[in-house]
Amino acid sequence: MEFFQSEYFRKTENGSIKCLLCERGCVLNNNQKGYCGANSNRDGELINLVYGHPVALNIDPIEKKPLYRFLKGTETYSLGTLGCNFKCSWCQNYNISQKHFDDRIPSETVLPDEVVSGAIQADCMSVSYTYNEPAIFYPYAKDIGLIAKENGLKNIFVTNGYQTEGIVCDMKNWVDAVNIDLKSFNREKHLKFTGGELDIVLRNLKAFADSPVHLEVTTLVIPDFNDSEEELSSIAEFILNQLGSDVPWHVSAFHPDYKMTDRNATASEKIFKAVETGKSKGLKYVYPGNIR
Numbered sequence: 001m002e003f004f005q006s007e008y009f010r011k012t013e014n015g016s017i018k019c020l021l022c023e024r025g026c027v028l029n030n031n032q033k034g035y036c037g038a039n040s041n042r043d044g045e046l047i048n049l050v051y052g053h054p055v056a057l058n059i060d061p062i063e064k065k066p067l068y069r070f071l072k073g074t075e076t077y078s079l080g081t082l083g084c085n086f087k088c089s090w091c092q093n094y095n096i097s098q099k100h101f102d103d104r105i106p107s108e109t110v111l112p113d114e115v116v117s118g119a120i121q122a123d124c125m126s127v128s129y130t131y132n133e134p135a136i137f138y139p140y141a142k143d144i145g146l147i148a149k150e151n152g153l154k155n156i157f158v159t160n161g162y163q164t165e166g167i168v169c170d171m172k173n174w175v176d177a178v179n180i181d182l183k184s185f186n187r188e189k190h191l192k193f194t195g196g197e198l199d200i201v202l203r204n205l206k207a208f209a210d211s212p213v214h215l216e217v218t219t220l221v222i223p224d225f226n227d228s229e230e231e232l233s234s235i236a237e238f239i240l241n242q243l244g245s246d247v248p249w250h251v252s253a254f255h256p257d258y259k260m261t262d263r264n265a266t267a268s269e270k271i272f273k274a275v276e277t278g279k280s281k282g283l284k285y286v287y288p289g290n291i292r
């Protein structure tokens with residue numbers, strides 16, 4: 001199943017099209033796929049190749065997203081597709097996000113109303129768009145989300161925060177909670193290791209903090225990448241000063257994966273130190289995560 005998404009692109013002067021789902025802003029010639037691999041130009045229209053084709057569909061505790069201050073103690077119907085608009089060297093879900101997937105899109109289709117029925121049957125109170133970056137399958141997520149909303153379910157985005165301003169604005173109409181990764185506070189490192197610009201993520205964090213959408217922030221603390229006291233303090237100060245002291249911050253332990261196998265897992269002491277740092281700056285809710 002493929003989905004034509006007329007609202008999410010514009011035609012350029014030379015006959016190609018520009019995708020408006022995320023700030024990569026891929027300009028695509030006919031039959032060309034975007035950076036994420038999930039969107040393509042088919043005869044001058046943008047099509048979403050993963051529409052209706054989740055590759056992960058699970059019932060998770062909401063704390064696993066992680067969201068600790070939204071629908072506490074409930075389960076959330078969680079789905080993701082192939083592809084991603086970031087290329088994080090440490091991706092813990094690289095099997096679905098980073099692998100070349102021309103021949104891996106499932107033939108089986110799960111329509112939006114079937115996702116919502118599954119969530120209701122499983123007694124979930126929400127649907128989560130997660131595992132890979134949901135902005136790249138936004139048309140599918142939104143179609144599910146609107147049906148979920150009609151049925152009294154909440155919608156949750158677990159995201160790298162790289163949506164265009166137009167998509168952020170649109171999300172406020174139907175998304176109830178977001179968890180955004182803030183992966184580094186250093187512009188060069190952020191760009192080099194994720195492929196994305198830090199300032200765009202910071203812009204979108206502020207946009208959600210200034211909206212009724214519930215916001216939590218996650219930082220994967222990676223040895224010799226972002227684990228200095230200086231960098232963690234800068235992140236905590238940004239959350240405090242720009243987002244608010246009530247915004248929860250999850251500091252999670254890294255485990256070697258994908259292309260980043262040259263270092264050990266984050267020591268639990270380092271995570272508890274980061275929690276102390278966040279609290280000492282004035283954040284009310286700082287949580288350790290992923291400690292084994």
Ligand code: SF4
Binds near residue numbers: 022023135136
């Ligand atoms: S969603 Fe994909 S195709 Fe669209 S701009 Fe982002 S990376 Fe490019």
